[in-house]
Amino acid sequence: MPSDRGAPEARSVNRPAKGTGGPLEGVKVVDLTTVVVGPICTRTLADQGAEVVKVEAPGGDILRYLAAGSRTPAMSGKFINFNRNKRSIVLDIKQPEGLAALKRLIAAADVFVSNVRPAALARAGLDHASLAPLNPRLIHCGIVAFGTDGRYANRPAYDPIIQSLSGVAGTFDRAIGEPRFVPMVMTDHITGLVSAQAIGFALYRREKTGVGEAIEVPMFETMASFVTSEHLGAATFDPPEGPTGDARLLSADYRPLPTLDGYITVRPNDNRQSFAFFDAIGRPELKEDPRFSTPIRRTENAADYFTVQVEALATKTTATWLEIFAKADVPAAGYNTIDDLLEDPHLQDVGFWNFDEHPTEGRIRRTRTPVTFRGGMREQVLPAPRLGAQTREILAEAGYDAVQIDAMLATGAAQ
Amino acid sequence: MPSDRGAPEARSVNRPAKGTGGPLEGVKVVDLTTVVVGPICTRTLADQGAEVVKVEAPGGDILRYLAAGSRTPAMSGKFINFNRNKRSIVLDIKQPEGLAALKRLIAAADVFVSNVRPAALARAGLDHASLAPLNPRLIHCGIVAFGTDGRYANRPAYDPIIQSLSGVAGTFDRAIGEPRFVPMVMTDHITGLVSAQAIGFALYRREKTGVGEAIEVPMFETMASFVTSEHLGAATFDPPEGPTGDARLLSADYRPLPTLDGYITVRPNDNRQSFAFFDAIGRPELKEDPRFSTPIRRTENAADYFTVQVEALATKTTATWLEIFAKADVPAAGYNTIDDLLEDPHLQDVGFWNFDEHPTEGRIRRTRTPVTFRGGMREQVLPAPRLGAQTREILAEAGYDAVQIDAMLATGAAQ
Numbered sequence: 001m002p003s004d005r006g007a008p009e010a011r012s013v014n015r016p017a018k019g020t021g022g023p024l025e026g027v028k029v030v031d032l033t034t035v036v037v038g039p040i041c042t043r044t045l046a047d048q049g050a051e052v053v054k055v056e057a058p059g060g061d062i063l064r065y066l067a068a069g070s071r072t073p074a075m076s077g078k079f080i081n082f083n084r085n086k087r088s089i090v091l092d093i094k095q096p097e098g099l100a101a102l103k104r105l106i107a108a109a110d111v112f113v114s115n116v117r118p119a120a121l122a123r124a125g126l127d128h129a130s131l132a133p134l135n136p137r138l139i140h141c142g143i144v145a146f147g148t149d150g151r152y153a154n155r156p157a158y159d160p161i162i163q164s165l166s167g168v169a170g171t172f173d174r175a176i177g178e179p180r181f182v183p184m185v186m187t188d189h190i191t192g193l194v195s196a197q198a199i200g201f202a203l204y205r206r207e208k209t210g211v212g213e214a215i216e217v218p219m220f221e222t223m224a225s226f227v228t229s230e231h232l233g234a235a236t237f238d239p240p241e242g243p244t245g246d247a248r249l250l251s252a253d254y255r256p257l258p259t260l261d262g263y264i265t266v267r268p269n270d271n272r273q274s275f276a277f278f279d280a281i282g283r284p285e286l287k288e289d290p291r292f293s294t295p296i297r298r299t300e301n302a303a304d305y306f307t308v309q310v311e312a313l314a315t316k317t318t319a320t321w322l323e324i325f326a327k328a329d330v331p332a333a334g335y336n337t338i339d340d341l342l343e344d345p346h347l348q349d350v351g352f353w354n355f356d357e358h359p360t361e362g363r364i365r366r367t368r369t370p371v372t373f374r375g376g377m378r379e380q381v382l383p384a385p386r387l388g389a390q391t392r393e394i395l396a397e398a399g400y401d402a403v404q405i406d407a408m409l410a411t412g413a414a415q
Numbered sequence: 416m417p418s419d420r421g422a423p424e425a426r427s428v429n430r431p432a433k434g435t436g437g438p439l440e441g442v443k444v445v446d447l448t449t450v451v452v453g454p455i456c457t458r459t460l461a462d463q464g465a466e467v468v469k470v471e472a473p474g475g476d477i478l479r480y481l482a483a484g485s486r487t488p489a490m491s492g493k494f495i496n497f498n499r500n501k502r503s504i505v506l507d508i509k510q511p512e513g514l515a516a517l518k519r520l521i522a523a524a525d526v527f528v529s530n531v532r533p534a535a536l537a538r539a540g541l542d543h544a545s546l547a548p549l550n551p552r553l554i555h556c557g558i559v560a561f562g563t564d565g566r567y568a569n570r571p572a573y574d575p576i577i578q579s580l581s582g583v584a585g586t587f588d589r590a591i592g593e594p595r596f597v598p599m600v601m602t603d604h605i606t607g608l609v610s611a612q613a614i615g616f617a618l619y620r621r622e623k624t625g626v627g628e629a630i631e632v633p634m635f636e637t638m639a640s641f642v643t644s645e646h647l648g649a650a651t652f653d654p655p656e657g658p659t660g661d662a663r664l665l666s667a668d669y670r671p672l673p674t675l676d677g678y679i680t681v682r683p684n685d686n687r688q689s690f691a692f693f694d695a696i697g698r699p700e701l702k703e704d705p706r707f708s709t710p711i712r713r714t715e716n717a718a719d720y721f722t723v724q725v726e727a728l729a730t731k732t733t734a735t736w737l738e739i740f741a742k743a744d745v746p747a748a749g750y751n752t753i754d755d756l757l758e759d760p761h762l763q764d765v766g767f768w769n770f771d772e773h774p775t776e777g778r779i780r781r782t783r784t785p786v787t788f789r790g791g792m793r794e795q796v797l798p799a800p801r802l803g804a805q806t807r808e809i810l811a812e813a814g815y816d817a818v819q820i821d822a823m824l825a826t827g828a829a830q
Contacts, residue, residue, distance in 0.1 A: 023620040040644070048616050065711045069649025069657035077651030078661065081644045128789070147787070150764035156688075156746045160669075164680040164750040169671055171598040171753070179671040179678050179750045182597050183586040183664045184645045193608055198786045200615025201438040201463050205790060207622035208441075213790030221767060221785035224756055228782055229455070229496045230599045231753045234484025236492030238770055238778045242484035244753040246493065249598045254575070256584055256594040263594050265579040273571075296480045331571045335579040335594045338586070338646045338659040341639055349565035352636060355653055363653040367643055370636035371613045372562070374543070375620060375628030 022049020022378035027203065029053065029111045031086065032102070032126075034061040036159070036185045037143055037219065038115040039082040040192035045111070045199065046085035047369045049378045053109075053394055054086045055102060057093070058415055060387040071361050080364060080384040088385035089394040090415035093124060097413035102126070104398050107134045110206075111199055115143040119154065128214035138212040139202045143195050147218040157219065162187040166223030171231065174250040190226060191219045248299060253306035256335050262318040266309060267331045274298065276328040281312035358383045388415050437464020437793035442618065444468065444526040446501065447517070447541075449476040451574070451600045452558055452634065453530040454497040455607035460526070460614065461500035462784045464793045468524075468809055469501045470517060472508070473830055475802040486776050495779060495799040503800035504809040505830035508539060512828035517541070519813050522549045525621075526614055530558040534569065543629035553627040554617045558610050562633040572634065577602040581638035586646065589665040605641060606634045663714060668721035671750050677733040681724060682746045689713065691743040696727035773798045803830050 019025055027050040031042040039054075039061070046052040054061075063082065064074040089105075091098040103125070106112050112131065114121055121127050121142070128140040145157035160181055163169050168186065169179035195217045202215055230249070234242030248254065256263035268277035271294065278286040286292050286308065291301040298305050313321065318334055325332035336344060342365075347353060354366045361383075369377065391414050395405045408414035434440055442465040446457040454469075454476070461467040469476075478497065479489040504520075506513040518540070521527050527546065529536055536542050536557070543555040560572035575596055578584050583602065584594035610632045617630055645664070649657030663669065671678035683692035686709065693701040701707050701723065706716040713720050728736065733749050740747035751759065757780075762768060769781045776798075784792065806829050810820045823829035 023616040150761035152761040169750040197612035205438040346565035346567040
């Protein structure tokens with residue numbers, strides 16, 4: 001038994017009540033994923049009512065360890081945030097009994113999510129073709145770095161590799177003269193959300209057809225689609241009608257602009273807002289300027305429009321401008337740091353921040369599910385599980401008796 | 416009739432065949448959205464087989480105009496990319512007959528998507544409470560800037576405002592000392608994908624319950640959840656165990672690193688990859704260095720680890736490094752510009768780029784849906800519609816006869 005599994009009294013807290021509430025109530029998910037791309041997919045399903053069993057290898061999801069500031073080993077804040085509402089079982093699938101147990105879980109599940117390379121999955125008999133005979137209603141969602149039909153299929157990839165290949169880093173090169181990453185694991189995160197979306201669509205279809213299927217969600221293609229939907233631009237036409245890219249978004253000045261004491265984001269969009277903006281900065285004559293008289297003209301003359309904004313905004317403080325633009329009904333905002341979000345009054349109003357007593361980690365801060373379903377939301381919140389916290393109960397639910405479970409724990413096939 | 420509606424022979428090309436294929440085959444969507452956040456939601460539904468009717472106000476979605484390089488008016492590349500597989504009807508809902516026609520469409524739909532401010536929607540009788548009696552099975556997805564329960568509820572917002580308020584711009588301040596935007600309409604785009612996800616979940620539940628519901632997807636809360644899931648870090652604990660933020664992602668050096676002639680992204684993650692990296696850069700002694708001997712230690716000493724990388728990578732060209740790292744099986748990549756993606760060999764392999772003959776815009780480039788459903792994909796691709804291209808046929812399907820349609824076209828209630 002790993003020493004960081006938690007005290008015995010903390011091992012059964014994550015069993016879902018009958019009926020979780022939420023649109024995915026009753027959906028059983030077996031989750032063989034790690035780090036972010038898979039865990040945000042299955043957290044989304046779990047937040048919306050699915051019963052998610054997180055299957056971990058001995059040692060556990062590496063995200064358990066990848067962050068500073070934990071209270072106990074293997075329970076990083078980042079892990080907690082991406083793994084609430086799940087239960088954890090540790091199986092060593094290199095042992096036949098461990099692999100057999102995983103297959104038994106999958107045989108009784110609605111959804112199986114993996115972010116294992118397809119070749120390795122097939123070797124273990126965990127590809128959809130091998131699993132479908134065990135469970136014809138199974139929906140398998142395979143999250144992969146690159147689509148299996150292309151030449152990069154077997155390359156390893158992590159978020160920064162995909163940010164580089166998919167054009168995300170390249171958009172910064174266009175904007176500021178050097179490639180950069182978005183300081184989040186953005187491509188993992190988005191691909192995980194898209195995977196949860198695809199699973200929802202497949203669950204809907206299965207209600208009609210009665211049979212399951214395999215879904216493949218490749219990170220590279222998903223992000224290449226994301227980037228080019230925005231930035232194909234005039235190259236949508238063949239031959240191109242002009243350069244790729246949305247010039248307005250790729251401007252070096254497309255950013256919060258400096259004021260006397262900080263920064264401000266101003267976004268006058270339609271004519272009313274733009275003309276109110278020109279009045280507010282004391283340049284009413286620009287309302288008549290042919291460069292700025294319509295949305296299309298302002299887009300065509302984006303560089304000049306930015307220059308007007310840059311020059312004007314530098315002359316007063318952020319607070320003064322916010323007051324002026326509020327009165328003029330021009331969309332404007334300062335920017336929030338991560339810490340500011342903890343105190344944001346709107347987020348307080350909507351109950352965005354909740355505080356739970358985690359059975360082993362103490363008081364923790366938890367975000368509310370941002371999407372609201374009037375037809376009913378998940379009611380019971382389960383704490384992010386310690387490694388293997390529900391190994392015994394999940395095996396018992398799968399039909400193993402106490403003697404069998406003890407034997408698996410003794411060999412380490414289950415932990 | 417607007418002059419940019421297209422020739423009559425181009426007006427009926429978008430009628431879907433019986434059975435689109437795809438997991439959402441048979442789902443009827445009425446789409447009262449504009450720009451990006453709504454259109455990417457409904458494009459996602461359409462790509463997966465839903466029948467989407469795009470309802471436009473006279474003049475049409477402003478995205479039709481917001482880009483350089485169109486071949487004909489009101490058909491920008493960006494509009495085309497976000498609006499394939501949809502049909503367009505123009506209704507003036509300020510006229511009673513126009514509003515009545517919209518309600519008739521909604522009465523026969525499965526899903527109604529809006530990104531109109533809630534107060535305006537309620538005034539027009541288009542909120543879920545007003546619509547449910549007309550269509551108890553209706554799923555209404557209201558995409559809003561801010562949740563209706565909070566104090567910002569009625570503020571206008573565009574993508575840069577949400578990037579500023581949700582902490583996206585703030586992550587750059589932490590990383591590079593000044594706030595910036597991601598050069599995409601990232602928060603619109605992500606919120607739209609999450610909206611499509613939520614609609615899928617609601618469609619699944621409706622199969623069980625038989626009744627529709629209302630969903631609210633607020634951009635600010637959705638993105639605050641996105642940012643803080645990644646960056647709450649040690650502030651997940653209350654009181655905090657340390658500062659917010661994932662320090663590794665917020666490092667100024669978390670970016671493609673300069674080589675002799677360009678940039679490279681290297682991502683040695685586990686021990687094998689990291690030790691192979693140390694060998695490859697000619698510093699095998701670092702394998703024994705206690706700062707770098709495990710993933711946790713490398714995370715804790717991220718700044719030193721970046722320094723090692725920065726110093727080494729500057730000494731050779733990108734091509735030389737890529738060759739070295741490929742041999743050593745260390746994940747590495749150059750970065751692609753938007754233009755590079757058009758020629759990427761893997762994307763060619765998987766058929767990412769398709770070329771269609773648009774009935775009025777000529778030959779256009781189209782991305783493949785990145786997600787693959789083994790159970791069947793949408794087969795027929797519909798070209799992005801010209802403004803009001805299917806007004807007449809959609810009204811006829813809704814039960815209006817030719818005389819009534821002519822009358823509506825004469826008054827401008829339909830266009």
